[in-house]
Amino acid sequence: MSARRALLLVAACLGLLAVLRSAAMVHAGEGMPPGTTRELVLGVARPLDRITATLRLNQPDRLLTTAFGHPDPTGAKADSSELASAAALAEPGATGGQEQAPRRRENVVAAAPLRTPTATDPLRVLVTGDSLTESLGPTIANTEPATIHAETDTRFGTGLVRPDFFDWATHARLQITGRNPEAIVVIMGGNDGQGITQPDGTILPAGSDEWAAEYRRRAIVLMRIWSDGGNRRVFWLSLPPARSGTLNGYFARMNEATQAAAERVPGARFLDLRPTLSNAGQYTDYLTDSSGRSVLIRTRDGVHLTLDGARLAAAPVLQTLTQEWHLH
Structure with a gap:
């Protein structure tokens, strides 16, 4: 195939994808921070989405989405998941997006005492x-003790x-x-540099x-599920700096959010x-190893690492587990 035909084929595929998944384009655009890029994306996506909805060209995407067990992205309850619903109740004293004063660890219910693991019962x-x-x-x-x-x-x-x-x-x-x-060791957020859709849209x-x-x-909701009232320990790991300045900014906000969440949950700790x-x-x-x-x-x-x-990342995690359970 010639380069020209290949380029035309790629352009046609991208155009078809834009038509069939216009709702996803709108979702992505609305979640972008204010600026020229957001205006350009929404300027194209919103009219295209209205056209595809009128002509019912979005039906294959909706049917496939439902078939694979995901909610209809164009439906009114697109984000009526357990996580989204429970998050609204995670901090009863919070209103809107206002920050609450950090809650002191001593005001949180104490975590349950820990057992002493052994090589036969690790x-x-x-x-x-x-x-x-x-x-x-x-x-x-691969590097853990027995x-x-x-x-x-x-x-x-x-x-x-x-x-x-x-x-x-x-x-x-x-x-x-x-x-x-x-013990649950958690790290996530690499895919979260995008807008959040609330249950009300x-x-x-x-x-x-x-x-x-x-x-x-x-994050509070998840930590509470994993910690089970302090019967288990949750170690939420920070996201390391990203090369992209934009993504790094998102990572910094996620780290602030998950650190604050850990302060509100018994048995949870931000590492x-x-x-x-x-x-x-x-x-x-590059860094220098041990x-x-x-x-x-x-x-x-x-x-990614x-x-x-x-x-390098595993060393402080294992050190924390060893200290927390007094392992040898």
Whole structure:
């Protein structure tokens, strides 16, 4: 095939995709921060979506979405998931997107006492989250002491922003009943740099104060499910700096939100990996490992960890588990 025909084919495919998935284009545009890019995307997407809806060209997308178990993206209850619904009740004293004063740890119900794991009855650890756990989870499992047994449950392309695509609240309950972990190590957010759609259809632009407040409430919901009133320990890991300045800004807000959430949940703790995976808080591709070697810690996308990066990240996680349970 000639280059010209290939280019025309790609353009035709993109045009067809835009027509069939115009509602997704509108959703993405409405979630963007104010600016020229948002205006351009919505300027194209909204008229296109009205046309496709009138001509019923969006029916294949709606049928496929329903067939795969996801809510209708054009329906009134597109985000009526357990996570979105429960988030509205996570902080009864909060109104709108206003921040609450941080609650002191001593005002939270104390977590349950910990048992003493052994090599024959090791600590049950679940490493879970989005694709950021893909290398971290197995690395923890491969370097853990005999008194720790770790499993990994990676859910690619998921996060807290789109529970209509994957509801972490529902999945967290399944993890607890199916795996019965004593400690849950969580890292996610790489896919969450987008607007949040509320159950009433309101769009919270990514990075806004209202968006951060909702993100905190959703993190509280998850931490409460996993911690079960302090009977389990939850360690929510920070997102390391991203190469992209825009994405890094979103990551900073997510870290603030999840750190604040952990302060409100018994048995939950925010574990900051940024000192370990950055150069004085700034993004870097290379760091020096424990043996003094300069190692590549980030992949090409400037977000995910290489195996060497996962080894660096696993060390403080295992150290925290060891200290918390007084392991040897």
